[in-house]
Amino acid sequence: MQRARCYLLGERAVVLELEPPVSLLSQQRIWGLCERLQTHPEVLEAIPGMNNLTLLLRDPQQRALDAIERLQRWWEESEAQLPVSRQVDIPVIYGGDAGPDLAWVAERAQMTPKQVVELHSSAAYDVYFIGFQPGFPYLGGLDARLHTPRRAEPRLSVPAGSVGIGGSQTGVYPLATPGGWQLIGQTPLALFDPAQQPPTLLRSGDKVRFVPQKEGVC
DSSP states (O other): OOOEEEEEETTTEEEEEEOSOOOHHHHHHHHHHHHHHTTOTTEEEEEEETTEEEEEESSHHHHHHHHHHHHHHHHHHOOOOOOOOOEEEEEEEESGGGOTTHHHHHHHHTSOHHHHHHHHHHSOEEEEEEOSSTTOEEEEOOOGGGOBOOOSSOEEEEOTTEEEEEBTEEEEOSSOEEEOSEEEEEOOSOSBOTTSSSSBSOOTTOEEEEEEOTTOOO
16 A cells, blocks of 8 residues: 655645556545545545645644644545546647647657647547646546656746646646646647536546547648
């Protein structure tokens, strides 16, 4: 079992943080514990992250130290949970203005841009968690040959829908924002719409495939 440490975060939160590496099994255990604690009377909100779980407490001054001890015990007793999973296909225009870093990623991987697209779109990805901005999916399952460092100097503005690679992960920017991931494509699909319920397209445990569009320039 992965070792975990629990600690206070600010005045209202307790965090469970696992030692590396990140794995799908550990994420499934986090999902299971998160689901269990969502209805706990002392927990205001349970927030899953990458190799961590944050609890916002209803009465932190009275319960914080107890929560640290109990969270550690709950983790040791937890089991992996497979949430109801959906298969979501995301259309992507690769390369050109939609993916300005595709050629650089290909050169670093010693591939052609077409090979990068084929490899990136052939995998089935797992949504580990939603974070950074509303609807942003951190996806596990990127082929090791495509692992690429983030940009040394982040862009001031990344267009909404941009598909990028950051280290060992790939993901999609739901909203325009500064960002440092390597951009290889773009999707017209809206990953966040506050007028919808729920407002995010994806959720933890979903399966994602990227589907190249003919308009893409590779």
